[in-house]
Amino acid sequence: MSEEKNQKLESRPPVVVVLGHVDHGKSSILSAIKDFKITENESGGITQHIGAYQIEHQGKKITFIDTPGHEAFSAMRLRGAQVADIAILVVAAEDGVKNQTKEAISHIKKAQIPMIVAINKIDKIEANLEKVKGELSSHDVLVESMGGKIPCVKTSATTGKGITDLLDLILLVAEMEELKQDKSQPAQGVVIESYLDPSRGPIATLIPRDGVLRKGDVFGTHSCCGKVKIIEDFQGASIDTAPSSAPAVVLGLEDVPGVGEKFKVFPDMDTAQDNIEGKIESTPRVFEIEPGKKVLNLILKADVLGSLEAIKEVLRELPQDKVILRILLGEVGEISESDVKIAVGAKAIITGFRVKISPSAEKLAQRDGIKIKVFDIIYELAQAVRQVLEKRLGSETVKESKGKVRILEIFRTEKNSQIIGGKILEGEIKRGSAVEIYRAEDKIGKGKITGLQKNKKSVETLGKGSECGMLYSGNIQVEEEDVLEAYIEERRKVEL
Numbered sequence: 001m002s003e004e005k006n007q008k009l010e011s012r013p014p015v016v017v018v019l020g021h022v023d024h025g026k027s028s029i030l031s032a033i034k035d036f037k038i039t040e041n042e043s044g045g046i047t048q049h050i051g052a053y054q055i056e057h058q059g060k061k062i063t064f065i066d067t068p069g070h071e072a073f074s075a076m077r078l079r080g081a082q083v084a085d086i087a088i089l090v091v092a093a094e095d096g097v098k099n100q101t102k103e104a105i106s107h108i109k110k111a112q113i114p115m116i117v118a119i120n121k122i123d124k125i126e127a128n129l130e131k132v133k134g135e136l137s138s139h140d141v142l143v144e145s146m147g148g149k150i151p152c153v154k155t156s157a158t159t160g161k162g163i164t165d166l167l168d169l170i171l172l173v174a175e176m177e178e179l180k181q182d183k184s185q186p187a188q189g190v191v192i193e194s195y196l197d198p199s200r201g202p203i204a205t206l207i208p209r210d211g212v213l214r215k216g217d218v219f220g221t222h223s224c225c226g227k228v229k230i231i232e233d234f235q236g237a238s239i240d241t242a243p244s245s246a247p248a249v250v251l252g253l254e255d256v257p258g259v260g261e262k263f264k265v266f267p268d269m270d271t272a273q274d275n276i277e278g279k280i281e282s283t284p285r286v287f288e289i290e291p292g293k294k295v296l297n298l299i300l301k302a303d304v305l306g307s308l309e310a311i312k313e314v315l316r317e318l319p320q321d322k323v324i325l326r327i328l329l330g331e332v333g334e335i336s337e338s339d340v341k342i343a344v345g346a347k348a349i350i351t352g353f354r355v356k357i358s359p360s361a362e363k364l365a366q367r368d369g370i371k372i373k374v375f376d377i378i379y380e381l382a383q384a385v386r387q388v389l390e391k392r393l394g395s396e397t398v399k400e401s402k403g404k405v406r407i408l409e410i411f412r413t414e415k416n417s418q419i420i421g422g423k424i425l426e427g428e429i430k431r432g433s434a435v436e437i438y439r440a441e442d443k444i445g446k447g448k449i450t451g452l453q454k455n456k457k458s459v460e461t462l463g464k465g466s467e468c469g470m471l472y473s474g475n476i477q478v479e480e481e482d483v484l485e486a487y488i489e490e491r492r493k494v495e496l
Contacts, residue, residue, distance in 0.1 A: 020090035028157030051193030052247035187211035403427025447474025
């Protein structure tokens, strides 16, 4: 880097994302930081979900991405956007590493950004910090107290313990990373949230990573462009400029950009329009439905585009070899009467994320038997959809082998029954067992063991190695050296 360019670079605040398993306290930690740093008399706190907020600690600013979970972070990262500078991995002290913890670790490593571990809920009686650290080390997350390089802090979002220590650590890691910005460059950064407001038009939350975004700037992404008419900070206050790393709510775009799209400022509208390549296709690919294949049609409504894309990303991961999930409609906004009408025609279910159901839609859904479910947690929404998919598959009969007996002697044969002797080769044989008959490894029929004896005394069960007498019933006559396989059949729910 040239000395002249180096002189233009200045430090910028870190952008932090908080990831981890559901119920381990991600939202609680973010809320605790808000409560600790953003008071009620500061423009009334935070009144709307814009996807990010900024605090000040020790005279330095820190931006937190307030996403619905690691799914949204992943959706942004997959679009090539460098979203965060630092990741906080939250693990509950009494619960340890879970599936979503592992997924979050994978996302952080793929993003190649520094990690801080926050072991939360240390106020719980069941808290076991050493167990948690051990589980983390088995997933290549070695904290400093275990001889590794990853900083770790103990927190309780409930009591506020450790929150200051966490903020201190973030500033320390940010200082070591030497995060820089070039204020002389035209502003550029990432879209972290977007939606269409009925009264204000397309709205996007941007985080500049270089330069300063100003009112009046011509800006755009590869899918849309516009002129900055209004800039608001994360608390809804009108501002004229948005510096690097500061979340800014911007009005003036001609359309709603995708979450994770990169934005930049252009010299004029013609140049901005030349940059437009079109919308990224965010709906699932269209499947060729095979005849007889089971399908679940879904209508999906979410509060903001970031949530919607995150949910679609999670639903795409559900296995679809047995039953296909088809998202007929995926939109931002409340669940409306028209959504219900589409669901009726397509025999679809309606799922919402942090949205309301209009009274007319609710009434119509009740009348026409359309199921509507609304969730606040992406993981729970995905689990509910999985359960509906599995319900579509129904149940299946599963045969379980219990034991095998080889016939050594035929004592008496009548029309539909025989008295036979044999030796149990494996498992156990019970009186009343259903059996399949194998002759030279070919299955030739079925029957039942209606009586079982050992040393001429009736018994209920005999195990491997036992010789026994049996009363066999069936329309197939058995012969010496045949093998009878005892089995049970169960109806089991089919899993994806």
